[in-house]
Amino acid sequence: MQSQLEEVVRDVGPCLSSVAAAELRRRFGLTEAAARQRIARREFPVRSLDLPFSKGQSFLFLANDFQSQKFFHALTAALERNNGAYARTIQALGARGGIMPLRHLASAAALADKPGQLSAQVLVQRLxxxxxxTELDVPGQGACVGFRSTSDLDDPIAQMKARLIAEDVLLAAVKDWARNLALGSYDRFNLRGGDKPPSVARFEWDMTAPSYISGLTTWNAAAGKPDPGFLIxxxxxxxxxxxERGVAPFVYKCETLRRTSRGRCMQVFLAEGFTHEALLQVRRCGAVPGRIDELFGRDVAKALKELISTLTQTAAQAADPEKFEFLFSSLGRFEGAAGRLRGALFEFVAAKLLEQSGWQEVVxxxxxxxxGKDLAEVDVRGCKEDVVLFVECKGITPGTVLSEDEVRTWLEKRVPAVAAKVRQTGEYNGCQLRFELWTTGELSPEAMAMVAARQAQIRSTKYTLGVRxxxxxxxxxxxxxxxxALAKVLEQHFLASPLSAVKMLVPAVAPERPIEHHGFMSEGEAKLLRYAEVDTAVVALSAAVSGFDSGK
Known part of the structure; x- marks a missing residue:
């Protein structure tokens, strides 16, 4: 038989103890003291949340409502009335699919790391x-924070990664656009992901730049020159x-900034679109609602949606060369965007190449x-006969050298972790495990030596290594x-540089071997190849210069 308190919480839903007490008094005629006693002596399935609320209140809910949609809606409403920092954190996470990098939380949830304010670290620990x-480590992203209900699912993590890449591309586009219009100092734009988080006054943002346009500057009489405002x-x-929940932390930052800062700022919130109420809120606080299609046109808006859709796929069928061409032509024109696209889409190119080469179950x-914790991530995996291939993809600018730290991490952490996990599960008993590093850049002689040394230490029956x-x-x-189409995409968008063009003039130094039969190149062979490429490069460049001089 359910108790009076359980009946109330079941009917009212998750709520503050003051709400439950009022309903107990109204429904059962209890005195205020008796209602408080019922709540203090609550029994399962009525639970309370271990978070501080004003006037000694607690947040009550039924066990089977924990982590549900109505649980979070009620909790957010309760927190908004008591402590805004907790509410903004839940709003920020809810608007981003329930998971995000910890390093982005301060900006997304409007958390100011100042005396008297809850820091992101303290707030997260309490929640x-x-x-x-829950806190978790996501391969490629580092420390992340998310709702417990979404932290162990693949889809929210894949969507987070896709969203972050698309947002980085958009920020690069906005930076390119804004500095060409002189809305911010040309070489002083600061975007998230750098060494120092972009910040103005007490808050972090996704992009900042000092601005000297007349509407944002203030005259400094003592210095005899204008002080800049900021583009944010x-x-x-x-x-x-x-x-409106998605823009609430941003609106809070804007309103606080206008009350406490002497400087002038232009704040912009960038999104695909806004609901009517969210649009009103952004405009009321004096900020600019920046719709992508209105800023850059429908093609860019469509390309960003297509990019997110593509990056959330896990099947090789998602790798469409024509789609890649559209993405690069629409987004690659913005400074910094092409490199981000190259890194994000290279694994899809690799998957398509494996599929074309007869590999199956390409993921x-x-x-x-x-x-329950993420151990490692494999960019591309494929099977053929009794061989399972695990590919680590590094789509970097052609001619640049992949850092030795990245090679070492792949060799010493990811490869052993995945190999051990595969053997533990017995997923591919009797199959040969092959790990390869594919890159559009270069490896230093030391990195190649590391791979060769590692392969010499490992029995071939355990797994083998390779570099392409x-x-x-x-x-x-x-x-x-x-x-x-795939070869054209590779040539134009992943290998298009003077160095790669020279390398393509000398196919004889790279033997034609199908993917399933290539082997690891020793350090000595790598050096011989490098010398051959240098000699051929000199000849090719000399011929090019001669042709130019002769007017050819």
């Missing part, structure tokens, strides 16, 4: 202790039209977990003459 949030932007993609971004470079992959793509 973790209350079992509302936050961004949220991947969720369609942003609602992109395969996560391996241990005790851009020209090798282009040559493999050229073997599939009935599907030339």
């Amino acid at each position: 973790v202790n209350a079992e509302v949030l 932007a936050d961004v949220l993609l991947g969720r369609g039209s942003v609602d 992109i971004n395969k996560l391996y977990r241990e005790n 470079f851009g020209p090798d992959l282009h040559q493999e793509a050229m073997r599939h003459k009935r599907q030339p």
Whole structure:
């Protein structure tokens, strides 16, 4: 038989103890003291949340409502009336699919790390202790925070990664656009992801830049020159039209800034669209609601949606060369965007190349977990006969050298972790495990030596290692003459640089070997190849110069 308190909480839903007490008095005629006693002596399934609320209140809910949609709506409403920092954190996470990098939380939730304010670290720890949030390490993103109900699911993590890449591309586009219009100092734009978080006054933002346009500057009589204002932007993609909960932390930052800061700022919130109420809120606080299609046109808006859709896929069928061409032509023109696209889309190119080469069960971004925690991520995995291939993709600017730290991390952490997990699960018993590093850049001699040394230490029956470079992959793509689009995408968008063009002039130094039969190149062979490429490069460049001088 359910208790009076359980009946009230079941009917009212998750609520503050003051609301439950009032309903107990109204429904059962209890005195205020008796109602407080019922709440203090509550029994399962009525639970309370371990978070501080004003006037000694507690947040009550039924066990089966924990982590539900109505639980979070009621909790957010209760927190908004008591402590805004907690509410803004839940609003920020809810607007971003329930998970985000910890380093972005201060900006997204309007958390000021100042005396008298709750820092992001303290707030997260309290919500973790209350079992509302959990901290996790996501391969490629580092420390993240999310709702407990979403932290162990693949889809929210994939959507987060896709959203972050699209937002980075958009921020690069806005930076390019704004500095060309002189809305901010040309070389002083600060975007998230750098060494120092973009910040103005007490808050962090996604992009900041000092601005000397007349409407934002203030005259400094003592210095005899104007003090700059600031151009500020936050961004949220991947969720369609942003609602009032999604813009609430941004609006809070804008209103606080106007009350406490002497400087002038232009704040912009970038999104695919806004609900009517969210649009009104952004305008009321004096900020600019920046719709992508209105700023950059429908093609860019469509391309960003397509980018997010593509990056959330895990099947090789998502790798459409024509789609890549559209994305690069629409987004690659913005400074910094092409490199971000190259890194994000290279694994899809790799997956398509494996599929064309006869590999089966090709999967992109395969996560391996241990005790509910992310252990490692494999960019691309494919199977053929008795061989399982795990590919680490590094789509970097052609001619640049991949850092030795990244190679070391792949060799010493990811490869052993995945190999051990595969053996533990027995997923591919009797199959040969092959790990390869594919890159559009270069490896230093020391990095190549690290790979060779590691392979010498490991028995081939355990697993084997290999490295493949851009020209090798282009040559493999050229073997599939009935599907030339992939080779064209590789050549134009992943290998298009003077160094890569020279390397393509000398196919003889990279033997034509299908993916399933290539082997690891020793350090000595790598040096011989490098010398051959340098000699050929000199000849090719000399011929090019001669042709230019002669007017050819």
